[in-house]
Amino acid sequence: MRKRGVLTCGVNPGLPGFAFPDVSGRWRGFDIDICRAVAAAALGDANKVRFVPVTAQDRFSALQRGRIDILSRNTSWTYARDASLGLDFPAITYFDGQGFLVARALHLSSADELAGARICVLAGAASEANLADYSRARGLKLAAVRVGSEAEARSLYQGGGCDAYTADVSALASARSVLDNPAAHEILPDVISKEPLGPVVRQGDPAWTDIVRWTVYALVLGEEMGLTSRTVAQARRTAVDPQARRLLGVEGRLGPMLGLSDDWAYQAILQVGAYHEIFRRDVGEDSALKLDRGLNALWNAPRPGLLYAPPMR
Known part of the structure; x- marks a missing residue:
């Protein structure tokens, strides 16, 4: 170097x-x-x-x-x-943890209310395995919509291609900051993993x-x-x-x-x-x-x- x-x-x-x-x-x-x-x-x-x-x-x-x-x-x-x-x-x-970004209009208070929902998740990232573990442990039958990049996840989520977007909370805050109307979206309080x-x-x-x-x-x-x-x-x-x-x-x-x-x-x-x-x-x-x-x-x-x-x- x-x-x-x-x-x-x-x-x-x-x-x-x-x-x-x-x-x-x-x-x-x-x-x-x-x-x-x-x-x-x-x-x-x-x-x-x-x-x-x-x-x-x-x-x-x-x-x-x-x-x-x-x-x-x-x-x-x-x-x-x-x-x-x-x-x-x-x-x-x-020090981070995985969470869920959703539209405020859904009036959700917990990720457990996402049963059967389509969830945008980055393919090959730790968040994909965490989502599968979370869904299986709670019997939520969440449908993973695998995407190749954060930009693709943001676009698909904003366009209605999935009901929620899951990633590290910091990444979700980043995604929300560049959506058309950041105030229309919220990060649910659930943190489902440890992400150092x-x-x-x-x-x-x-x-x-x-x-x-x-x-x-x-x-x-x-x-x-x-x-x-x-x-x-x-x-x-x-x-x-x-x-x-x-x-x-x-x-x-x-x-x-x-x-x-x-x-x-x-x-x-x-x-x-x-x-x-x-x-x-x-x-x-x-x-x-x-x-x-x-x-x-x-x-x-x-x-x-x-x-x-x-x-x-």
Whole structure:
């Protein structure tokens, strides 16, 4: 990657909030910023990324074949994927779960009321198997309408080709944000699975896995320490807290342990932002999705979530 001078990152072809090209062709979104942070840490420049759109069906083979260095594409960490594909899941960047998007006009209060309904679901994704399990366990006889992409699912659902659309709740919020009338649709309260999302790399290169893992943790620790892309430069000059000084490369010489510069974490936060900045900008209150932090809040937040990073020492 260093010889090439650019990080190749596999991303969703178009999922607002997570990965999408804007009107000028610049890629934006939560998963995009994770790759940009890794590039800042490993190459010193968040812009040294080439984004490669990959479908749900070919994302793992693209990584296995070496077409991409990292997959950052709203991908769930599961036992089978971890154990059988020759891939590693370095860290969880977004705690999610599968839900259902329906028209408000149906006046539904629970997914259990969808008995016999046609459900749009992405073929080959974890959501397809989850839907089958949910239908079977409850005897709902849901009819899966398999589609090839999120864009196809949105179009078919909006056109009445299915009664509901099931996917990760974050993906449903993304889909709803670009429908003709977002307010006419709601996400039911039922969450039928656990979907820990995060980047994926090939097995066999533990140093690369650690670089990706600790870049994610650096973004989380940055939030814990109250750092932002605007304040981190001043903090690097004035910080007295030992953990902050180690994170920002002022003392401890932690970067070289992974073959990185002393300021690798500082560069990731400076150029891309701490976790809360990325969340807020891409999928939170400053975005069209308006997603609540929920499970993705820090472990010690006033409303605690699951976000937790090992100590920097």
